[in-house]
Amino acid sequence: MMKLLIGNRNYSTWSLRPWLVLAHFDIPFEDEVLQLAGEGWRETLAARSPTGKVPVLIDGDLVIPETIAIIEYLVDLYPDKAIWPADLRQRAMARAASAEMHSAFQSLRSHAPMNLRAAHPGKVNIDTVGKDLHRLETLLGGLLTQSGGPFLFGEFTAADAMFAPVATRIRTYALPVSDLLNAYVEAIYSLPAFQQWLALALREPWVVDDDEIDVMQGRVKPGTLA
Structure with missing residues (x-):
């Protein structure tokens, strides 16, 4: 059976993407969480991943890093x-x-990290992510208008898996988007595979300070979040 090495579910956007593809399309696999913080975490990743990053798909003796490469392998395999x-x-x-x-969307990544356990309305300076939000409205709004929704191409595809972390950012930080994009966020959250991931993320005890906006913005000292 294939194995997907992933990071902490609460924070790891790139891990979420191929995991959703595998889970939604009922492809047999197992996963293993590799920590993205704590003592020796970088060394552990370096020992398990060719790039020192997650996700990594292992299929027999084949080791595939990088999200899009993993997705394309699954497309060819199934x-x-x-x-x-x-x-x-x-x-x-x-x-x-x-x-x-x-x-792309570097400002959104930097200023609004994925954090599924949190609710941080008003903590992201909209001026810092405004250009990215405008592009999301143009890109996703255009695709949703063409398809009629609820997903970018009608039914859920890998493209939706790629944008699922964006949907979580919109909800976590209450980012101002159109009704069309808010409906898309709801569609992502309603997906059974996403609900599976979310339930597991909410049970995780670990904190990654680098992805906590209160630490990033200096309201909370590193190492003090429970």
Whole structure:
């Protein structure tokens, strides 16, 4: 059985993405959490991952780092599952959107880290993420308008897995977005696979200070969050 090495579910956006694809499309796998903080965590990652990062998919003697590479491997391995849209043009658009998510939205990543356990309305300076929010409205809003929702291409695909962490940021920090994008956030949260991940994340005891906005913004000292 394939194994997916992941980081802390509460914080690890890149781990969430392939995990959702595997879980939603009923692909047999098991996962293992590798800590993203604590004594020796970097050494542990370096010993288990070719890049020193997560996620990593292990299939026999094949070791695949990087989220998009993992997703494309699953597409090739399970061609009968609609991981990408069936239509050629829509598939190209889904891959383009996913690639943009992979390389862009740096302000949103930096100023509004994923934190599934938290609710931090008003703690993100909208001026710092405004450009990214505008691009999300254009990109996701356009795709949702074309498809009619509830997901970017009607049914859930890998493109939605790529943008699922964005949906969590919108909710955690109560970011100002359109009704269309708020409905998309609700669709992501209603997905059974996402609910599985969320339930596990909420039970995690670990804190990663680097991803806690109160620590990042100096309201709380590192090492003091329970």
